[in-house]
Amino acid sequence: MRNLLKLLYAYNFLILFIVLEGFALVLIIQNNQFHRAKFVQFAQGVSGNLFGKITNFKAYVSLKEANLVLANENANLRNQLASLQRVEKTRKDSLVDIIYKQRYTFMSARIINNTVGKQYNYITLNKGLKDGVIQDMAVISPSGIVGIVEGVSENYSTVLSVLNRNFKVSAKIKKNSYFGTLSWNGLNSEICQLSDIPYHVKISKGDTIITSGFSSVFPEGVKVGIIHEFDLKDGNFYSIKVKLSSDFRSLNYVTLVDNLEKGEQLKHEKIAEHD
Amino acid sequence: MIRGVYQHVFNFVGLVLLQVLILNNVELSGYINPYFYLLFILLLPFETPKWLMLALAFSLGITIDLFSNTLGMHAFACVLVAFFRPYLLKLIAPREGYDSGTEPRIKYFGLEWFMKYAVIMVVTHHFALFFIETFKFHQFFSTMLRVILSSMFTLVIILLSQLFMVKR
Numbered sequence: 201m202r203n204l205l206k207l208l209y210a211y212n213f214l215i216l217f218i219v220l221e222g223f224a225l226v227l228i229i230q231n232n233q234f235h236r237a238k239f240v241q242f243a244q245g246v247s248g249n250l251f252g253k254i255t256n257f258k259a260y261v262s263l264k265e266a267n268l269v270l271a272n273e274n275a276n277l278r279n280q281l282a283s284l285q286r287v288e289k290t291r292k293d294s295l296v297d298i299i300y301k302q303r304y305t306f307m308s309a310r311i312i313n314n315t316v317g318k319q320y321n322y323i324t325l326n327k328g329l330k331d332g333v334i335q336d337m338a339v340i341s342p343s344g345i346v347g348i349v350e351g352v353s354e355n356y357s358t359v360l361s362v363l364n365r366n367f368k369v370s371a372k373i374k375k376n377s378y379f380g381t382l383s384w385n386g387l388n389s390e391i392c393q394l395s396d397i398p399y400h401v402k403i404s405k406g407d408t409i410i411t412s413g414f415s416s417v418f419p420e421g422v423k424v425g426i427i428h429e430f431d432l433k434d435g436n437f438y439s440i441k442v443k444l445s446s447d448f449r450s451l452n453y454v455t456l457v458d459n460l461e462k463g464e465q466l467k468h469e470k471i472a473e474h475d
Numbered sequence: 476m477i478r479g480v481y482q483h484v485f486n487f488v489g490l491v492l493l494q495v496l497i498l499n500n501v502e503l504s505g506y507i508n509p510y511f512y513l514l515f516i517l518l519l520p521f522e523t524p525k526w527l528m529l530a531l532a533f534s535l536g537i538t539i540d541l542f543s544n545t546l547g548m549h550a551f552a553c554v555l556v557a558f559f560r561p562y563l564l565k566l567i568a569p570r571e572g573y574d575s576g577t578e579p580r581i582k583y584f585g586l587e588w589f590m591k592y593a594v595i596m597v598v599t600h601h602f603a604l605f606f607i608e609t610f611k612f613h614q615f616f617s618t619m620l621r622v623i624l625s626s627m628f629t630l631v632i633i634l635l636s637q638l639f640m641v642k643r
Contacts, residue, residue: 212526213525213526213529213558216526216529216530217529217554217558220529220530220533220550220554221551221554221555221558223547223550224533224536224547224548224550224551224554225547225551226547227540227546227547227550228546228547228548228551228607247541247542250542254496313544315499315543315544316502317502317508318545318608319608319609322544386609386614387617389502
C-alpha cells in the first residue's frame with residue numbers, strides 16, 4: 201500500500217494529465233454524438249444570460265438594418281396579399297379551403313448566439329418550450345433556410361444550422377423540379393453541396409434552388425440559394441455548389457415554422473415503410 | 476509574489492473575455508480562427524507547480540468551452556500543451572538555465588528564444604484543437620491548412636502584445 205502511494209506520488213503529474221485529458225475526451229465524445237444538444241443547453245444556462253445582454257446591445261445597434269429587412273418583407277407580403285385578394289374574387293371556394301385548413305404556423309425569434317466558422321455549427325434562439333417551440337421545427341429567414349430546431353429548453357432552443365456537417369435537407373431545382381440532397385462539407389460558410397441530381401438534367405449557373413417540401417420539416421418553396429458551380433465528377437450525378445441566399449454572418453431575426461400536419465404525414469410514411 | 480498572482484488572475488479574466496467577446500467572432504474565410512487566450516499558459520512563471528499548471532490549463536480551456544459551445548475541446552488542447560510545457564522549457568533552456576526572478580518573456584531571454592517557445596506551443600495547441608474538432612483524418616490537408624494559417628495569425632497577435640509589454 202505504501203509503495204502504491206509512493207508510486208502515485210512520484211507520477212502525480214502524469215496521472216493528473218491522463219485524468220484531465222480523459223475527462224475532456226469523455227466530454228467531447230458525449231457531446232458529439234448523443235447528448236450534444238443537452239450539454240450545449242447546460243452551457244447556455246451559464247452563458248445564455250451574458251449572451252442575451254450582448255445580443256440586446258448588438259440588436260440595438262443594427263436596428264436600422266433590421267427595419268429595412270422587415271420593411272422589405274412587409275412589402276413582399278403586401279404584394280402577395282394583393283395578388284391573393286385578386287384571386288379570391290374569382291375563385292373563392294378553393295381559397296376558403298386553404299385558409300381554414302392552415303398547414304403551417306409561423307413564429308418569429310431572435311438569434312442570441314451563432315457560429316459559422318466551425319465544422320458543426322449551432323444557433324441559439326431566444327424562444328423555448330414556454331413559447332411553444334418543439335423539436336424539428338424548421339427555421340427560416342426572410343432570405344432563405346437557416347436550420348432545424350434540435351434541442352429545446354424552457355427559454356432557449358438550439359438550432360442545427362445549415363452550416364453543420366450533420367445537416368441534410370431535400371431540395372429541388374426550381375425550374376424543372378428535379379430534387380436532390382443538400383448538405384455542407386465544412387469548408388466555406390457561403391457554399392453548400394447539392395447531390396443526387398442525375399446527369400441528364402439541364403442546369404445552368406444561377407438557377408434557383410428551393411426546398412422540395414418532401415421532408416415534413418420545411419414547407420415547399422423556401423429559397424435555399426442559387427447554383428454557383430457544377431461539374432460531372434463520377435459520370436452519373438452532378439456535384440453542384442450552391443451559394444446560400446441567407447447570409448449566416450449577419451442573421452438577426454428568424455422565423456420558426458411548425459407543420460401542423462407533420463404527425464399525419466409521418467404516420468403515413470411509416471405505414472408505407474412497413475409494407 | 477502576491478502581485479504576480481494578481482497579474483495572472485487579471486491575465487486569465489482579461490484573455491477569456493477578449494477571446495469570447497471579440498476573437499471568437501473573427502473567422503477570416505473559414506480558415507483562420509485566432510486563439511490568443513493561450514498567452515495565459517505561455518506567461519505562467521517557471522516555478523509554477525506542474526499539477527497547478529495542469530489544473531489552470533484545464534479550467535482555462537473549460538471556461539472558453541462553456542462560452543463557445545465546444546465542451547471539452549479547448550480543455551483537451553490546453554491540458555496537452557500544459558503537459559508538454561515543462562519538457563519544452565527544459566529542451567530549449569539557455570546554457571546557464573533559468574535564473575530565479577525571470578519570466579518567460581522577450582525581455583529576459585530575447586526574441587529568438589521566445590519565438591521558438593511560442594511557435595511550438597501554439598502549433599501544438601492548434602493542431603490538437605482543430606483535429607479534435609473535425610474528429611477524423613479524412614480532410615487532413617484542409618485541416619492542416621487551417622492549423623497553419625490560424626497559428627500564424629495567433630503568433631502575430633501574441634508577438635505584437637509582447638512587443639508592447641517590452642516597451643512599457
